[in-house]
Amino acid sequence: MNFGFSDDQQAIKRTARDFLAARYPLTTVRALAEDDRGFTDEQWQELVELGWPGVIIPEDQGGLGLGAIELVVIAEEMGYALAPSPWFSTTCAALMLVAAGTEEQRERWLEPLAAGEARGTLAVWDEHSGWAPDHSEVEPGPDGALSCVKIAVPDAGSADFVIVSGADGRHFLHNVSDPGITLVAEPGIDPTRKLFRVELDGAAAEPLEYAPDKIARAYAAIVTLLAAENVGAAQRAMEMAVAYAKDRTQFDRPIGSYQAVSHRCAQMLLEVEGARSLSYWAGWALDNEPETGPRAASMAKAYAGDAGFRVAASALQVHGGIGFTYEHDLHFFLKRAHANAHAFGDSRWHRDRVADLAGV
C-alpha cells in the first residue's frame, strides 16, 4: 500500500515542473493568451522532444507506451504552469484512436501523432443538444457525410483532424484538409485554451470502431486529465494566495494572521488535497483496476471541477482589489479552472454518474 509515485513517475514530474517553469513563465502564458494561435511551433517542438504527445501511444508506434498515471502527472504540472498548448486536445484525439481507431486510422495517424508531426482534436458538443457530454444528435447522411455544428472544440484551428462524436456513441474522423469544414475561432472565457466552432457541411467522415467500453475508458481518461489540470491550477492559485497573505500587511500585521484569511487558505488546502487524491486514484484505477476507473474518474472530475474554481475564486478574494485586475495573473487560473469544470461533463453531471455507478 503505497500512494507515492514510482521513481520514473517522479522523474517525469520533476522534469515537467522544471521545464514548464523555465519555458512558460507567467509573462509567456499571458502573451500566448493574448495571441490568436496560442503557441509557437518551437514550443510544440520542445514538448515533442520530451515525448509528451505520445505518452499513451504504444512504443511500437513511436510513443512512450505509458498510462493514465503519467498523463495525470503531466496534466497536473501543465495546470500548475497554465501552459497554453494543444497538448491536451491532441492527447484526447490520441486516446480515442488508441481506444477505437480502425486499423487504417491507427496506421495513418498514431506514429505522426507520437512524433508531433500531426495533431488531432475532439469535437463533442452539438450546438443545440444540451449539456450531457455523451449525448449528440449527429448522424451521418445516407452518403456517410456529416453536416453538423460543434461548439467549443479545443485547438481545431491547429489540428490536422477532428474526431466528431455522434448519436448512439458513434464517432467519426474528418481530415481538416478535406472539403466541407469551416473553423471559426470562438471567444472563450479561458484565453489559454483556444476554442473553435466547427461547421461540417457534407464533410467526409470515417467512422471509428463501435467500441462503447473502450471509448468510455478514453473519456474517463480525458476527464481525469482535466481533474489533474485543475489540481495544478488550484495549487498554484493557493500558493499565490498564501504568499500574498504572508506579505500584505494591513492594520500593522500580515493579513494571513487574521483567521478569516488563514482559515480560508486552510479550506483551499483541504480542497486541493482532496482533488489531488481523487485524481491520482483515478489515474491509478484506469491503469490497474479498470472496473473502478469510470467511477473514480467521475468522482475526480466532479470534485476537482468544483475545487478548481472555488480555490481560485477564494484566492482572488484573498488578493482583494488587485486580484480582480487583468494585470494580475490570478484570473487566468480562475478562468481555466472554470472552463475545465464545464468541459466533458460538469460536476453536477458527473455526480449523477457517480450515483448511478454506486447503485443509488
Added chain:
Amino acid sequence: MDLTLSPAEEAFRDELREWLAANHPGREPAGDEAAFQFRLAWQRKLNDAGWTGVSWPKEYGGRGATLVEQAIFNEEVVRARTPSVANVLALAMGGPTVIAHGTEEQRRRYLPPILSGEEIWCQGFSEPGAGSDLASLKTRAVRHGDEWVVTGQKVWTTFAHHAKWCMLVARTDPDAPKHKGLTYFLMDMEQDAVQVRPLRQITGESEFNELFIEEARIPHENIVGAEGDGWAVAITTLMHERATLAFGLQVSVQIALRELIDSAKESRGENGRVATDDPVIRQHLAQLLIESEVLRLNAYRGLSAIMRSGVPGPEGSLGKWHWSEVNQSLTEVAMEIAGPRAMLADDDWSYRFLRARANSIEGGTTEILKNIVAERVLGLPRMR
C-alpha cells in the same frame, strides 16, 4: 504507486476478518453500564485471541504489527460492526504514550492490564477554563517528598466513572512559560480525593464527567516522560492517534453512507417519489460518496507519508476536520430524507444527527485544526 495490499497484508486482513466473523458478540445493549460491561467482555475476548495492542511491541503483549496492519485492523473492526473496546482511550492514546515516553518499568507495569481491560484509563486534559487553550490549564501539582499533591478540576473526562488510571496533565511549575511548566502523570482514580460527577450530553447519555481533585496523591514514579515535559508528551500522542484513527473513521462514514442510501431507497419524498429518484437528494448522496472516498484516500496518503518519514505530520488535523464535516453533512442529509420523521427520536438517525454535533469539537475543534493547517502546513503567521 500501488493501492493494493501485499500478500502478507491480505493474509493479515483475511485472518482478522475470519476471526471477527466467527466471534462477533452481537448487538450492544442499551444503558451506560450494560454497554460498558459488554464492551469490556468484547475486549477480553479480543485480548485472549491476541487482537489488542495490534501495533504494540510483542514484549509488552502486543502483536508487533506494521502501520499498514494497524490501519487494516482499524478498518476491519469497523467494517465488521463490532463494538468499541472498553479501554479505547488507553489502547489508542495512553498505551502508545507509555511506549513512546515511559520507562521500561512503566511499560511492564501498565501495558498488560490495559490490554486485558483490567485497568481502564480516562483522560484528564481539558478544564472548564482550558479547552482549545489547553496549555493554560490550572490543575496544580506540588511536590511533597516522594509524591505529588494535586488539586484542580477536569472536564469532558470520558469513562472517568470506570477508570483506574487518569492521564493527567497538571501544572508543576507556575513560573515557567505556560507550555513548559506542565507534567504528564498517571493518577490513581480510586482515591477519595478524586470525585467524579457525570455530565449529560444532548443525546441523553453521560459518557463524559467532571473531575474534582482535592489534594489527590500521585507517586513521583507515575510521571510519564520528564517533569516539565507534559506538553510535548501529550501532543505527540494526539498526533500519532490522529493518523491511525482516520482509518476507522473513514470506514464508519462509508458504512453509515451505505445505510443511508439503503434507507433512502425505502423513503418516499415529494409526490410519493422515492428519495433516491429526487435529483437533489441524488446530488447530495453523490457528494457524500465522493467526500467519503477522499477521506479514505487521504488516510492512505497520510499513512504512506508516515511510512516514508517515520513521523506523523499535521496533515492528520486536515483529516479529522474534514471527517467531522462529512459526517455532520451525512446526518443532515439523513434528516432531509426523513422528512417529517426528522422530528421524531425513534431511530438511529436521530441519535447520530445529535451526536454528530460534537464531531467538530471533540479531539480538537475545527477552528483549532484550521489554525494548525494554516500555520504548520501553509506556514501562515500566527495570530498571537
